Amino acid sequence: MMTLIRRELLDNLMTFRFAAAVFITLLLVVANTIVLLKDYEQRLTAYNKAVKESHQELREKKTYSGYAGALVVQRPPNPLSIFNLGLDKQVGNKIEVYHAFVPTIWDAEKHGADNPFLNLFTSIDIVLVFQGVLSLLALIFAYDALAGEHERGTLRLVLTHPIQRGYILCAKYISAMLCLLVPLLISLFLSIILLTTSATISLSTDDFLRIGGIVLTSLLYVSLFYLIGLCISAMTRRTSTALMLCMFVWGCLVLVYPNLILTAVDIVPQPETQTSVYNQIKQMWEKLDKEDKQFIRNDAVLSPPSRGGEDMAAGFGLEGVEYTFWKDEDKPSILLYFHQTGLYAGKIGAESEPQVPRVQDYYGFYNRETINTVQRTWLVRKPALEAIYVQPANLGRMLLRFSPVGLYDAATEAWAGTDLEGIQDFFSTVQRYRRAVVDYFYDKKIFESRQWFAADKGTADWDALPQFSFQRSDTGINAKRALPDMLLLLTMNVILFTVIMLIFIKSEV
Amino acid sequence: MWHIAKRELYDNLNSLRFALATVLLLALMLTNAVVHLREHPVRMQKYRDAAMESLNTLTSRTDLYDLAQKGPEKLYKKPSPLHFSADGGDGLLPAFTHAASHFRGGDLKSFWRMTYPSATPNLKNIDPDATKIDWAFVISYVLSLIALLFTFDAISGEREHGTLRLMLANPIPRHTVLIGKFLGAFISVNIPFVIAVLMNLLVISTSSAVHLDASEWGRLGIIVGIAMLYLSLFLALGLLVSARVRQSAVSLVILLLIWVSFVVFMPNTLASIASDFSPARSYDAFQEDRRQTRRAILEVYYPQLSATDDPSKKMVISGEYVTEDATQDGRLRQEYLSERISQVSQARTITRISPVAIAQHLLEVFAGTGLARHLQFVENVQLYAREYHEFIADTERADPESPHIIGVRDGMSKKEVSPEAIPIFEDTLSLSKDFNVAAMDLLLLTLFVVVLLSGAYLAFVRVEV
Numbered sequence: 001m002m003t004l005i006r007r008e009l010l011d012n013l014m015t016f017r018f019a020a021a022v023f024i025t026l027l028l029v030v031a032n033t034i035v036l037l038k039d040y041e042q043r044l045t046a047y048n049k050a051v052k053e054s055h056q057e058l059r060e061k062k063t064y065s066g067y068a069g070a071l072v073v074q075r076p077p078n079p080l081s082i083f084n085l086g087l088d089k090q091v092g093n094k095i096e097v098y099h100a101f102v103p104t105i106w107d108a109e110k111h112g113a114d115n116p117f118l119n120l121f122t123s124i125d126i127v128l129v130f131q132g133v134l135s136l137l138a139l140i141f142a143y144d145a146l147a148g149e150h151e152r153g154t155l156r157l158v159l160t161h162p163i164q165r166g167y168i169l170c171a172k173y174i175s176a177m178l179c180l181l182v183p184l185l186i187s188l189f190l191s192i193i194l195l196t197t198s199a200t201i202s203l204s205t206d207d208f209l210r211i212g213g214i215v216l217t218s219l220l221y222v223s224l225f226y227l228i229g230l231c232i233s234a235m236t237r238r239t240s241t242a243l244m245l246c247m248f249v250w251g252c253l254v255l256v257y258p259n260l261i262l263t264a265v266d267i268v269p270q271p272e273t274q275t276s277v278y279n280q281i282k283q284m285w286e287k288l289d290k291e292d293k294q295f296i297r298n299d300a301v302l303s304p305p306s307r308g309g310e311d312m313a314a315g316f317g318l319e320g321v322e323y324t325f326w327k328d329e330d331k332p333s334i335l336l337y338f339h340q341t342g343l344y345a346g347k348i349g350a351e352s353e354p355q356v357p358r359v360q361d362y363y364g365f366y367n368r369e370t371i372n373t374v375q376r377t378w379l380v381r382k383p384a385l386e387a388i389y390v391q392p393a394n395l396g397r398m399l400l401r402f403s404p405v406g407l408y409d410a411a412t413e414a415w416a417g418t419d420l421e422g423i424q425d426f427f428s429t430v431q432r433y434r435r436a437v438v439d440y441f442y443d444k445k446i447f448e449s450r451q452w453f454a455a456d457k458g459t460a461d462w463d464a465l466p467q468f469s470f471q472r473s474d475t476g477i478n479a480k481r482a483l484p485d486m487l488l489l490l491t492m493n494v495i496l497f498t499v500i501m502l503i504f505i506k507s508e509v
Numbered sequence: 510m511w512h513i514a515k516r517e518l519y520d521n522l523n524s525l526r527f528a529l530a531t532v533l534l535l536a537l538m539l540t541n542a543v544v545h546l547r548e549h550p551v552r553m554q555k556y557r558d559a560a561m562e563s564l565n566t567l568t569s570r571t572d573l574y575d576l577a578q579k580g581p582e583k584l585y586k587k588p589s590p591l592h593f594s595a596d597g598g599d600g601l602l603p604a605f606t607h608a609a610s611h612f613r614g615g616d617l618k619s620f621w622r623m624t625y626p627s628a629t630p631n632l633k634n635i636d637p638d639a640t641k642i643d644w645a646f647v648i649s650y651v652l653s654l655i656a657l658l659f660t661f662d663a664i665s666g667e668r669e670h671g672t673l674r675l676m677l678a679n680p681i682p683r684h685t686v687l688i689g690k691f692l693g694a695f696i697s698v699n700i701p702f703v704i705a706v707l708m709n710l711l712v713i714s715t716s717s718a719v720h721l722d723a724s725e726w727g728r729l730g731i732i733v734g735i736a737m738l739y740l741s742l743f744l745a746l747g748l749l750v751s752a753r754v755r756q757s758a759v760s761l762v763i764l765l766l767i768w769v770s771f772v773v774f775m776p777n778t779l780a781s782i783a784s785d786f787s788p789a790r791s792y793d794a795f796q797e798d799r800r801q802t803r804r805a806i807l808e809v810y811y812p813q814l815s816a817t818d819d820p821s822k823k824m825v826i827s828g829e830y831v832t833e834d835a836t837q838d839g840r841l842r843q844e845y846l847s848e849r850i851s852q853v854s855q856a857r858t859i860t861r862i863s864p865v866a867i868a869q870h871l872l873e874v875f876a877g878t879g880l881a882r883h884l885q886f887v888e889n890v891q892l893y894a895r896e897y898h899e900f901i902a903d904t905e906r907a908d909p910e911s912p913h914i915i916g917v918r919d920g921m922s923k924k925e926v927s928p929e930a931i932p933i934f935e936d937t938l939s940l941s942k943d944f945n946v947a948a949m950d951l952l953l954l955t956l957f958v959v960v961l962l963s964g965a966y967l968a969f970v971r972v973e974v
Contacts, residue, residue, distance in 0.1 A: 017762045024766050028774050035781040092632045106633050115789050116627040117853040119601045120880065121780040122638070132773050140762055240666070241525060243761060244658060248529045251654055256537065259646065262639035264540055267547040393635045400637060409637070420635055 004163070004171035012141065012179040021137045022183045028129045029187035033194050036082040036125060041200045042114065043077040043089070050074045050094060050111035058462050062455035064446050065363075071097045073433065073468050074111055075426050078418055079201045082191070083214050084127040084409070086418025095430055097468075099371050099438050102378045103430045104385060105423060126191060127412045130218050131405055134184060135225040135254055139246040141176045142229025146504065147242045165505050173226070173497075180222050188215060209475045213415040213482060220489040221408040225250075227496040234503045257403045265396045277384040281377045288373045295365055356450060364448030371438055393420065404492065407485045414482035417472050421481055429470050436466045510689045513681075517693020521659060527697060530655045534705035537647050542712035544642070545593035550718040552588045559605070560585045568928035574921045576931065577901045580608030580621025584893065586886045587936040589877035590725055593713065594644040594732050595869070597879025603627065606890045610835075620831050620916065622839035623894050625846045625887070644706075645872040648736045649865045652702060653743045653772055657764045659694045660747025662757035664969060669757060673972075687748065687969045691962070694744050699737065706733060724940060728875050735875070738954055739868040743768075745961035752968035776866040783859035789848040795841070802837050806830065821912075828916030846887070853880065864957050867950045874947045877938050881946050886936060893934045900932050 012018055054072040061070050075093035092108025101107065149155035158168060192211070195201050203211075229246050236242040400406030413419035441447055444464075451460050521527050563582040570576050585605045592599070608621040640646055667673035676686060710729070713719055721729075747764060754760040790798075810830040817823055857880070860866035873879030905913055905922050914920025 016759055020762060020766050024770055028770065028778075031778050031782070032774070035778060038785065039781070087635055090632075090638075091635060105635065108632065110632060114791075115784075115849045115852055117602070117849055117880070118781075118784055118856070120598045120853065121784070121856070122640075122777045123781065124774055124777050129774065132769055136765060136769060140765070144758065239758065240662065243758065244524075244526050244529070247654070247658055247761075247765070248526070248533070251651065252533065255650055255654075256533065259640045260537065260540055260642055262637065263544055263642040267544055389633060389635055393637070396636050423635075 001167055001171060004168060005175050008172055008175035009178060012175060017137075017140050018179060018182075021133075021140070021180075022186065025129070025133050025137070025183035025187045026190065028124075028133060029126055030190055030194070032124045032126065032129055033082060033191040036085075036123065037194060037198055037201070039089075039123065040077055040079065040082060041198070044200050046111055046114075047074055047076050047093070061462075062459040064441070064449070064452045064460045066460070068098055068100075069096060071437070071465075073097055073430050075108070075423075076470070078416065078422075078472065079195075079203060080207060080210055080416035081125070081418050082195065083125060083211065084412045084416045084418055085123055085125045086413040086416060087420060087423050088418040089123065091423055095427070097430060097434045097437060099367065099434070099441070100374060102374060102381070103427060103434060105427050106385060106389060108427075126188075127214070127218075127409065130184070130221070131408060132254060134180065134218065134222045135405075136250055137183070138176075138180055138222050138225035139229040139250050141179060142226045143233050143242040143246045144239045145172050145176065145230055146233040147236050147239045148233075150237060151239055166501060169230075169501060169504055173223075173230070176226055177219075177223060180226065181219070184215070184218055184222065206475045210415045210417070210478055213475075213479060214412050217408060217411045217415065217482065217486055217489070220486060220493060221404060224404050224489055224493050224496065227493060227500065231496055231500050231503070234500050234507065253403045254405050258400055258405055261399045261402075262396050265392070265399060268392065268395065274384075274388060277380055280380050284373055284377050284380075288369055291369060292366060295362065356454075359453065360448045360450060363452050364445075367441075367447035367452075390420070401485070401488070404489065407489050411482045411485035411489070414485070415478050417478055419481065422473065422478075425473050426470055430468075433466070433468045440464075440466055510685045510692070513676075513686055513689025514692040514696065517663075517690055518697050521693065521697035522700075526655075526658050527701065530658075530698070531701035531704065533651060534647065534655075534701045535708060537642055537651060538644075538705040538709035539712065541593055541642050541644065541647070542709045545713060546716050546718060549588075549590070549592060552592070556585055556588050556604075559583070560587075564933065568931060571925045571928070573901070573904055573924065573926050574918045576926060577905075577915060577921065578610060578618050578620055580610065580623075581893070581897050581934060583607050584890050584934045585936070586883070589882065589938075590719060590721055591728060591732075591876040592643075592878060593709075594729065595872040595876035595878050596641040596643045596645065597873040597876065597882065599878050599882075602880070602883045606887070608894075617827055617831065617917070620835035622835045622842065623890065624842055644709075644732065644736075645869050645876075647705075648739060648872065649868050650772060652698070652736065652740055653865065654768060655701075656694070656698055656740050656743035657747045657761075657768055659698050660690075660744050661751055661761040661764050663690050663694060663748055664751040664972065665754050665757040665760045666751075668755065668972075683970050684966055687966055691741075691744060691748060691965075694747075695737075695741060698740060698744070702736070702740075703733075728877070728940070731875050732872055735868065735871045735951075735954070738958060739864065742864055742954065742958045742961060745958060745965050749961055749965040749968055752965055752972055771863045772865045775863040776860045776869075779862065780856040780860045784852055784856040787852055787855055789852045790845060795845045799838060799841055802841060803834065806834055806837060824912075824914050824917050824920050828914040828920050831916035843891075850880075850884065850887075861950070861953060864954065867954050867957075871947055871950045871954065874943050874950075877943075881943070882938075885938065885942065889936050890934070893932065896932050900930070904930070 050072075051074050054070070054074065057072075058067065058070045061067055073095050075095070077093075078088045081088040091105055092110050094111040095103045095108040097103060146155070149158070159165070188211075192203075195203060228249060229242075232245045232249065233239075233242045236245065397406070397410060401410065410419065414422070416422070417425075446452060451458055563585065567576075567582050570579065583605045584607075586603075588599075603626045605626065607624045607626060609624045610621045611619040662669075664673065667676070677683070714721060746767070750764050750767075751757070751760045754763065807830075810826055810833075813826050814823060814830070817826070857866070857870065861870075870879075870881070874881045901915065904924075904926060905911060905915060908922035908924050911922035911924075912920050
């Protein structure tokens with residue numbers, strides 16, 4: 001057995017294709033790591049700047065109601081996006097935290113405006129290089145493994161020895177995998193060295209575990225392509241036919257199928273839930289609006305001078321601007337619809353001082369009802385967002401899994417935490433943070449405080465607000481998300497190996 | 510020569526690779542046609558609705574001051590009917606420009622200036638990344654791969670079988686053999702390609718939703734021509750490597766590695782590296798420049814305005830201020846846009862080392878999509894903006910009763926403007942301009958082909974049999 005492996009290994013290592021393979025992989029991985037590293041550093045700088053700016057902006061607000069649009073949370077770039085970019089760069093990374101809506105991916109905007117024309121160029125991450133090059137190399141190593149020996153007649157020679165056929169196959173497999181590991185590991189080492197020498201990236205132990213997961217998935221992927229090649233090689237008698245078939249299979253699986261299926265899936269008709277859900281949400285807000293008006297009408301102090309606009313200033317002697325906004329068309333999410341009144345820091349005239357408690361009362365009521373309405377709209381909005389955005393995207397992803405490329409991509413994305421779920425983690429943290437802020441406001445009775453709308457007696461204390469912090473999910477969760485795809489890859493490996501074994505054992509030499 | 514070509518052709522037609530290539534190309538091209546038929550009418554409808562709305566708003570204005578202050582609304586880029594032949598990343602480019610004026614309090618309103626929205630990628634999009642299946646994809650990736658698969662063993666394979674010696678024993682000059690082989694491969698790759706193209710066009714032209722006119726058919730012809738030139742490049746590369754290498758397996762390995770690095774990875778990696786050479790101003794720096802310019806203008810006009818009490822003089826100064834503000838801000842925006850564009854253009858220039866980038870640029874240009882088309886659109890917009898300004902000035906001059914102070918309501922003509930007189934934006938494309946843009950790429954591609962072909966010839970002449 002060992003002699004067989006050694007023989008195969010030497011055979012493979014001394015070839016031109018091996019040298020070329022190592023060279024090309026190294027070149028591409030290193031070049032792209034440098035590009036991606038630079039890109040990551042730029043994104044990190046933009047992130048830090050945005051965090052600082054939003055921190056400052058919030059502190060400039062003197063009243064609590066001024067936090068609308070100023071309490072902004074930024075999503076940090078993921079250092080593992082260098083391995084698989086996934087959705088990390090694609091979706092929004094700046095999200096407002098406000099009690100009048102539940103933040104989701106689709107409400108996020110983007111900080112850091114680099115030249116958007118540069119989006120014309122695709123970013124190539126390390127997994128993409130492996131996807132293209134290593135699969136090709138695996139096929140190049142495999143196509144003549146059996147057909148070649150068959151042609152040259154050496155297979156007959158080997159089989160005259162008292163060795164089981166299974167051993168020969170295993171020896172071939174192990175030695176080829178060892179050879180393929182060399183470019184994979186060397187290039188990964190180089191890129192990790194580049195990463196660790198960069199001052200901006202700090203990888204934790206968990207990150208190394210995740211990288212380990214990516215390596216393991218890469219191994220399964222390469223092995224699968226090697227087995228595909230071996231299978232073709234076992235089925236065909238001539239190397240030239242095997243090679244041709246291998247190349248077409250590669251072209252179909254790697255190049256054509258993923259793009260073809262994603263282009264085709266675009267024309268699948270989308271569910272028409274948008275408008276109905278939007279109207280439903282609108283109705284809920286209109287109901288709130290009615291209750292709001294009712295409240296004002298029943299109040300002896302707040303009415304007759306009706307709430308809003310100039311009347312407000314006249315009625316209460318409040319010097320400030322009141323604003324009402326409904327649907328904000330600039331927001332990316334089509335289902336975002338909210339109604340909110342707010343009041344910017346103002347001085348309160350002495351003559352309206354006695355009315356202040358009633359106004360406080362009003363805001364206490366209004367904000368409480370707003371938060372309840374948000375809760376109700378969220379029950380409708382959440383499934384609608386799922387249906388409009390997530391389901392079509394998941395359909396595409398599911399169809400992609402028919403190609404090993406899709407499985408590999410999905411599994412490495414999950415390891416890197418740049419998949420949809422990884423990004424959703426961030427937004428659910430933001431949702432929890434919004435809840436915490438609202439609870440804090442309730443606890444401290446801020447909604448019905450004077451500081452909500454006026455800054456003359458004490459200003460808002462932003463430092464006491466709960467702080468936002470986001471930790472990427474721990475490795476266990478990454479592993480759990482990557483596991484199904486990895487298992488599928490493994491199953492395909494095992495099935496193919498069995499098939500090859502059967503073909504090889506039955507084949508006549 | 511024809512004899513050799515014919516022999517090659519028959520050899521290829523019976524081979525597995527020919528069948529596989531045909532199936533692959535047909536599947537891709539048919540998908541492309543079906544997707545285009547589904548998507549294009551929607552795209553056109555969206556464009557027409559938006560353009561019509563903006564035009565209606567424009568022509569509903571009859572007051573000259575309104576027209577001068579609000580400007581020509583949004584101007585939309587007309588989608589190309591040849592979108593199926595090259596997508597060109599149109600989804601990542603902005604589809605309109607906007608004549609915007611700033612909100613200001615008081616009766617002095619700011620005048621319009623052309624703004625160029627940045628091409629924000631769709632943030633809602635959480636789909637996995639994919640390249641659109643268009644002709645450009647089929648040609649630059651699939652066709653080139655097929656070309657290599659058809660030629661990698663053209664010479665090395667014959668040498669391995671010993672048939673090369675046999676052939677060269679005949680009184681045929683070597684270059685004839687080479688050209689024969691080239692022609693044979695060229696025709697045999699072209700058969701499935703042309704069939705696939707024809708099927709694609711058949712599906713597209715039978716539908717009533719998409720209409721192609723004569724000039725578009727001409728453009729399609731040019732695109733097919735470019736595809737053939739590009740195909741020859743890869744055939745020549747295949748012959749060159751095949752002539753230099755003894756074993757066909759090694760030849761294919763070399764070719765595939767060249768292909769993967771040049772076609773799949775090089776253009777994007779190089780572009781990303783090259784885009785750092787001449788970075789555009791950051792958005793913040795641009796905003797800072799705008800603020801400073803605005804302040805500078807205000808510092809000039811504000812003291813003048815407060816120094817005088819004469820209302821007519823005040824009006825003149827206000828008019829000048831408003832015009833200057835709009836001109837300077839418009840100029841800054843245009844400069845910023847051209848900085849960004851030159852950054853991308855430089856990056857794209859460097860990617861021309863890779864033939865696939867050249868081919869894709871060419872296909873985009875002739876399909877009327879992509880960056881070149883966007884630049885044309887911006888140029889059209891700027892021409893139109895000039896025309897619009899002239900129209901305002903001319904209408905103003907034509908009214909003898911007006912005090913001729915552009916920028917203030919009371920200073921401008923009160924006469925009603927007829928909707929027919931307002932110039933209308935037309936987003937035109939001209940084939941001769943496209944040729945100018947494409948000339949360098951075309952020459953470069955031809956140069957590549959010639960160099961590789963002569964390389965293949967030299968290599969083949971020196972082959973020892």
